[in-house]
Amino acid sequence: MTDSHIPRRTLLRYGAYGAGAAALAGTAASWDRLTGADIPGRDDGSLVVATLGSAFDPATVDALTKGFHRIHPDIPLRVNAVQAVDWSDFFAKILTQIAAGTAPDLVYVATEGVQLFAQRLGVSLDRWVRRDAAELREYFADVHPSLVESMMYEGNLYQLPVEFNAADMYLNKQVLKRAGAGFPAADWSRDDFTALLRELKRSGGAHFTPYFWTNRLWGGVMPWLFANGTNLLKESKAPGGSWLWDTFYPAADRKG
Structure with a gap:
């Protein structure tokens, strides 16, 4: 509060602003929520397929589109190649699109995203x-059954x-x-690999590192654990899925 006196005209003007804002707020409350799909031209009725931008090259996208149109010439198709560094960024962008009201119809994901979509977003393909x-x-x-199993969640595909x-x-x-070493034999063992690294280290000097990891998504050491029959976690299988296995993979051909 201050000692200043607000002129009557100013007070009336502020009162008009307040009344107008209240009326606008009341009108807005009755509107349907606007989303990204309300932008003119954003929703053209196409079937939208989202995938990681680097997962498909332009030739593959072109072949996919042409193949789809040979079977469904009446359905427009749009491939949304989401640009992302890796799958975690891709999932974040898909969630943002969904929140904005522009959810894709189909999403192609790696195994890292199956559980996310199965639990929260996707519809199983079982009936189809x-x-x-x-x-x-x-x-x-x-297709090997292990690949199919990686795309299942609690018995549903x-x-x-x-x-x-x-x-x-x-x-x-x-x-x-430079180390005087030959190319490893096709059946080389873990001990052969260790001996080769030591030889490369000796010939390369104190500051030479004879190996480096190139695939951060695999977690560096994880392939070595898998190749040696171990894991950091205890694996288990979810129940269900017999409808698929009994239909497409004869019991005699399955293990475990």
Whole structure:
């Protein structure tokens, strides 16, 4: 509070502003919530497929689009190649799109995202897989069950795997030559690997590191643990899924 006196005209003007703001607030409260889909041209009726930008190259996207249109020429398709450093960034951007009201229709994710989408966002493919079982038999016959299992959550299937990756080891031939070492044999052992590293270290000097990790998403040492039959966590299997295994993978061909 101050000693100054507000002129009557000013007071009336402020009162008009307040009344106008209250009226506007009341009107806004009755509006439907605006989302990104309300932007003109944003929602063109296309089937939107979101994937990590680096997961598909332009040729693959073009082949996917053309293949889809051969079967469904009446459905417009738009591939949303989300630019992200890795899958965690991709998931964050997808969640932002959903919050903005521009959720994609289909999302292709790596195994890291299956549980997130299964628990919170996605719809299982079970009923469609059952419906199209005859057509999908050829697909499942060509895909290892471990890949299918990685796309399941509590007995339900959320994605059909289309690819897999594996850890690779790269050897610098010049470094091997400088150490006087030959290329390892195809059946080299862990002890052979350790001996080779020590030889490279001796020939390279005190400041030479004979190895480095290139794939941070694998967690550095994790491939070595898997290759030696161990893990940091205790693995278990969720119940359910017999409807898929009994349909596409004969019991005689399954292990465990």
